[in-house]
Amino acid sequence: MTNTLVKKNNTGKYIAIICLALVYILAILLDNFLPATSFTLMLIPVLQKGAIYALLCVSMNLLNGFTGLFSLGQAGFMLIGGYVYAAITIPAAQHDSVYQYFDSAIRFSIPEILSNVIGKGPGTIVGVIISLIIAGLIAALFAFLIGFPVLRLKSDYLAIATLGFAEIIRAVFQWEGLGAITNGSNQLRKYVTLSGMELNFGSFTLELGTLFLFVIVTVCVALVVLLINSSYGRALKAIRDDEIAAEAMGISLFKHKMISFIISSFFAGVGGALLAMFQTTIQANAFKSAMTYEILLMVVIGGIGSISGSCIASFLYIALSEWILRFLDEGSLFGLISVPFFRDGFRKVVFSVVIMIIVLFFSKGIMGDKEISFKGIGGLLTRLKNKKKKTAPAAEAVSEEGEANE
Amino acid sequence: MRFPRGADPFGQRIYSLCSKSFRKEELCKMSDFISANLPYLLAGISTGGQYALIAIGYTMVYGILRLINFAHGDVFMVAGLVMVYVSAAFGPYVAIPVVIISTMVLGFAIERVAYKPLRSAPRMSVMISAIGVSYLLQNCALYFTGGLPQVYPAIPFLAKSVTIFGATTKLVTLITPVLTIVLVVVLMLLINHTKMGMAMRAVSKDFETSQLMGIKINSVISTTFVIGCFLAAIGSLLYFSNYTSVIPTSGGMPGLKAFVAAVFGGIGSIPGAVIGAFIIGICENLMKGLGLTAFSDAFTFVLLIVILVVKPTGIFGEKATDKV
Incomplete structure (x- = not known):
């Protein structure tokens, strides 16, 4: 029993270290070696x-x-x-x-x-x-x-x-x-x-x-x-x-x-x-004070009382507001169909409506007060391994940058 | 700054009068000070009245729901924008009733959509919901105005210039305190002598018991919001008449100050909110008169912190006891 517990702990630690290392390597690659396409030019500030x-x-x-x-x-x-x-x-x-x-x-x-x-x-x-x-x-x-x-x-x-x-x-x-x-x-x-x-x-x-x-x-x-x-x-x-x-x-x-x-x-x-x-x-x-409100809303989206929730929510919030939902401000849907009411500021309106929906109907946010623990992921992996006798590297790919900050 | 400091014939006349016949330096100095600061004092009383109208909305809602309605300042801003758009289309006299009615509808809608579902939720969630509504209203305003300041229309009878004791000012400066006091008296009569007023007092005393006594909580709360928004609409008509334009964030600061006024006077108490608002309005404008414009906003918050530390229940607030 104790043996398996120790084993679980270690798997969790390894996964955490691997994820963190991957994120750090990605950071170095983005800054130095990857070509400056429009994609990386958006990705770097959003990640930062x-x-x-x-x-x-x-x-x-x-x-x-x-x-x-x-x-x-x-x-x-x-x-x-x-x-x-x-x-x-x-x-x-x-x-x-x-x-x-x-x-x-x-x-x-x-x-x-x-x-x-x-x-x-x-x-x-x-x-x-x-x-x-x-x-x-x-x-x-x-x-x-x-x-x-x-x-x-x-x-x-x-x-x-x-x-x-x-x-x-x-x-x-x-x-x-x-x-x-x-x-x-x-x-x-x-x-x-x-x-x-x-x-x-x-x-x-x-x-x-x-x-x-x-x-x-x-x-x-x-x-x-x-x-x-x-x-x-x-x-x-x-x-x-x-x-x-x-x-x-x-x-x-x-x-x-x-x-x-x-x-x-x-x-x-x-x-x-x-x-x-x-x-x-x-x-x-x-x-x-609007700046404080924005941070507060991110905390609410992530789940009040969840560190991993806060991390995920902030990356998600920044990525959506600075990058992915930009098209809402630019007057057309994916550059194809022009929508007359898509103009400056529409993105923020959509955003605040989404926030209100989260506050009213999903008041627990993404994570509630739970945490993503690498121990848990490690335990899951060990169980999968024991069950199928197969490694499951795919689970690593699922975890996002936000979690790596844990 | 709205009132230039120089050229006040009243002050000069008194000064010359003094120096000729009385030769009392002290008196001259004092009358000089008053006449130099009279415009600021007048502006202070006027701003105070405008803050009072907003503060009543805060204090009534807080009295009943124990909620700082962060969206109230933005409702005030929306009332300003509605005035801009409607009066551009139909002229100011049609716009005034439209503004008042639409603000009341907005207040009702906000309560029903954003606060009612959270009746049994923790207080923090309701407050976050209020912040969310404030964010939504500001962003909608940003979208509709395109981020440009909207020029506020001059309401002819408010914008007329009058001269009082040598200080030239808009008529709105004189109308505001009078109108504020009349409205507050009417409101107090409403609260103390009608059935709805009695229900409001009961709900603010004890939410659950009054529910058990057969008071329709939801309609009482809605009425409170509607009254608060009615006063905010009037306040916005008076407030923005003094300024040239409305921007999406122009509700924030007056809203916060009105809230401070409500806390200052003892939250939940209407006369307290009115007196607090007048004190804050006057202090703020006198600060401007003393050349400390940069600190006129900060001063309000210093006042807030002092009152919270010294007497957290405010001037007229009732002592709240926590039951374990």
Whole structure:
């Protein structure tokens, strides 16, 4: 009995590693070796943005799905993360051209400093990782400060208070008094973006943008999964299910809510920084509450309380909205039949109707609160093997990129 | 900004009067301050009235369903767009009743389609549904307007200019507070002295018991939504008369502020919402007068957080007790 259990576990692990490796290899191939057709030109940004939103959804799910805190402050923490990242990675020489109307206060760039020490390629990558962590930490610091007044509030008051904080942060970042850091209401640009992630081997340059993004997102999501499966995670779920009962069991409500809020904001900050890398420019005005709503809707589509659901939903959502359903905006069905009411914005209408249908009739979303576990797939495979004495490699092909982020 | 700061004859006259006969510096300074800020004060009272009309919708729905109706601000925006389209076709006087009726129908439909099926679902699902409706309305508006700002028609009797104490303003600024107060009084009479009002009060007190007492919950909830949307339609007529155009997101901010007003006054209480709305409208416009335009929106939320921390039930809110 124990023997089979161990065997199952291992199969699951192997499948997870193989899937992850396949995704990473795909990322390298897409960036470097595959020809730039219109297909790959659409696929790369969709995968990148999908991965970023997967992280953002997971961070929101940690709060909304696992702790039961209905927080709508995600956009604010993303904004902090994105701005901090941008401010500390703009090369020193570029500061004057970026901060046109202000005297820039930060005159250093972490990737640049590290490049001088350990060489350009690795220095930039390590520097960006450090900057991402700093971005997350500062977002978490803000969460810590905001948490004191806000986390004492109950469900919908909490929602509206966090929403209010996000709006305050947005206004403060656009304030001219902070122009030396935030560049007022102008955008920040020329910082290190995804295309800056590269390694030089003599004459050959290896582009690592997509791979870098996937690795960061995988690590972050894995950390959240570890947290959820720890004793802290169980305490959070207890708070979600019944606050009073959890408190009676000796769980400190405020402490655990604070932990969840800070960690969620940390990853929201990292996600915001990655989004800044993806977009190549960042402006505070874009981080409106609509952005939080969009992430919330992705979480709902994936299933509140399911990490794998959030990942699948974000890839699906981004792929549909950025790519597959584009034809709805372009006036014709597959370029063949022209439909008069297919014009700009129709895609979003269709999308929001679908979302409403999901919210009203399939409120569990894609996954409910279940997870795709590689252990489960592994067990399934072993059973199939035992039954038919055949290997079933096809099952591997079924699993999508979204799952590989587990 | 709607009111230029310079050229106020009233202030200058008082100043010269003061300096000639009274020589009281203090008095001069004060009257100077008031006359310099009078336009902002007037605008504040007017915006406050408009927020109040929206806030009543929030507070009534919250009182009965315990739901933050995130879509309410977008209903307000849709009312603005309907006005734009109908008045382009039939003129403003035909458009006004059309706007009011269609907004009421929209509110009724939203409640029936998006909230009624979730009556027994957890509160979070209903709130998500409200966010979904808000997203849907915004996207529909984006589709129909093509993303272009729609120029709001001038309603002749509202857009007339008047001069009051040397401050030139539109008539709508003066009509708004009066109309708001009249409507609120009528609404209070309705709630306190009619059968439907009694049913509403009962439902907001205890949902389940009132159901057991034979109150038709669904019709009470629908009526609440219809009243809320009626007031939002009036509010939108007044609010957009001060602005040149409507865009799909122009409902968001007034909606949020009106909600803050409702929380400020104690959610569930109509007089509280009205007073909260006036306070927020005035503060916001005075902030603009002090040159802190960038923070006028943020200030509202600071106010919200302060009130939530200090007195979460708001000024007039009742203390809620949780039963274990």
